[in-house]
Amino acid sequence: MTIELNGRIDSGNASQIEQEILDKLSGGTDEAVELNAEALEYISSAGLRVILRIKKAVSDLRITNVGSEVYEILEMTGFTEMMPVEKAYRVVSVEGCEEIGRGANGAIYRIDKDNVVKVYLNADALEDIQHEREVAKLALVLGIPTAISYDVVKVGESYGSVFELLNATSFSKILATEPEKMDWCVKEYVALLKTIHGTQVPDGKLPDMRETVLSWAGFMREYLPEKLGEKLVSMVEAVPHDDHMIHGDYHTKNVMLQNDEVLLIDMDTLAVGHPIFELASMFNSFIGYSEHDHETIKRFQGFDWETGSAFWHKSLAAYLGTNCETKIREVEDKARIIGYTRMIRRSIRRKGLETEEGRSEIELWKSELIELLEKTDSLLFDPDELDLEAETENLAEVQAFVDERLERADCPLKTQMQLGVAVEEIFVNIASYAYEPGKGRAKIRVAFSEDQDEVSITFIDSGIPYDPLAREDPNVRAPAEEREIGGLGIFMTRKLVDDASYEYKDGQNILTLKKNL
Helix, strand or coil: CEEEEEEEECCCCHHHHHHHHHHHCCCCCCCCEEEEEEEEEEECHHHHHHHHHHHHHCCCEEEEEECHHHHHHHHHCCHHHHCCEEECCCECCCCCCEEEEECCCEEEEECCCCEEEEEECCCCCHHHHHHHHHHHHHHHHCCCCECCCCEEEEECCEEEEEEECCCEEEHHHHHHHCHHHHHHHHHHHHHHHHHHHCCECCCCCCCEHHHHHHHHHHHHHHHCCHHHHHHHHHHHHCCCCCCEEECCCCCCCCEEEECCEEEECCHHHCEECCHHHHHHHHHHHHCHHHCCCCCHHHHHHCCCHHHHHHHHHHHHHHHHCCCCHHHHHHHHHHHHHHHHHHHHHHHHHCCHHHCHHHHHHHHHHHHHHHHHHHHCCCCCCCCCEEEEECCHHHHHHHHHHHHHHHHHCCCCHHHHHHHHHHHHHHHHHHHHHHCCCCCCEEEEEEEECCCCCEEEEEEEECCCCCCHHHCCCCCCCCCHHHCCCCCHHHHHHHHHCCEEEEEEECCEEEEEEEEEC
């Protein structure tokens, strides 16, 4: 039952209005009752006593469309704690407005030169809006540059959250209209991403993305070969809890440039978790959703497939701090596993299997996912570890990978050259002999001491057990006719580093070189 409240309710008319309401309720009070306060201009304590007596008679009572002045009175006197009280929201139209962002839960429109509104897809979005406002405030307190909503409005059949974004332009628009600024966009985009991922969140303040991804993986069991379905779930379970922030929908429409300041928007997807979950979402935004139809990214981001592909690759390389294609591809493949899992589930839940287009998309993503699951054993990655085939043709990639990290640490050129020689000798030795006559893989890990005054370079292979440090040094003073061929590589390596150690553990040769910087 809906009862209209009009004009003023004060000591002069409170008794009359109460009697009118009671007459309407005379048929019984078991049903829910809504007091529509859209036309209510004023209420005094006498009017509040009327509402309180009605509440005692009606268990399911709510007040809707309350103006700001009346709402303030109800909030001040605790009525908003006793029953649902919904504010009246000003109405905003987005017809003809520029869409500057779109995510899973809503779209963002510029309504004038100073303000934007995020319109939620869910018609009953007030709880979602409140959640986003709270997490945006949390992010701002933790040091993430973002805009805070200052108003809630009614937009069509749904609700919107209004933000002040004066002279703000999305990175998508910059990439679409000023392609020469791509490298600048990559730099700023990755810098903000690292700030987000470097932000530790107090326990319980944000949802754990790992739990969400586990539900996606569980859903996929029905659509994958049994062993691969179990493997997918196991790999997600093996990702440890991480209390650092991730955005969850980090693409270029959600990164804005406002008066030379880079801001993050669309904060309702904030969570905590391992960076691989974020990279999966990024892959989907720039590649995954447009892989079947390259025009999709144009409709979504405003730029073409080639721009999206280039931006994704450059951003991933910058995030990992390497131009090593093997390393970039290794991490990309891990992100793709989660990305395809999410897209397949989303499409199936949206009746994708019932259309030819949907089935074609799902088949493409599923075939890619199966291929990746067959060759990948972990979703984890270390940006300072390279995993590749132990072949001499890959020496250049190994050297470039190590050099990039030494340069970032301002390693002296002489030291860098000495380590370059040592790295070549060890990797070529692994490539030539570790798996003879077959082939295998090698890992190269670079780590620095806490005060950056020592670097460790570790080589790991699963080949024939062999301790190169156990070999006797060659007699470098012997004449040529008495010298043995070989053995100089390990000798030089030991002379060029400050410490070298070897162990055979869990079926792996592990050789570590250390050098003071």
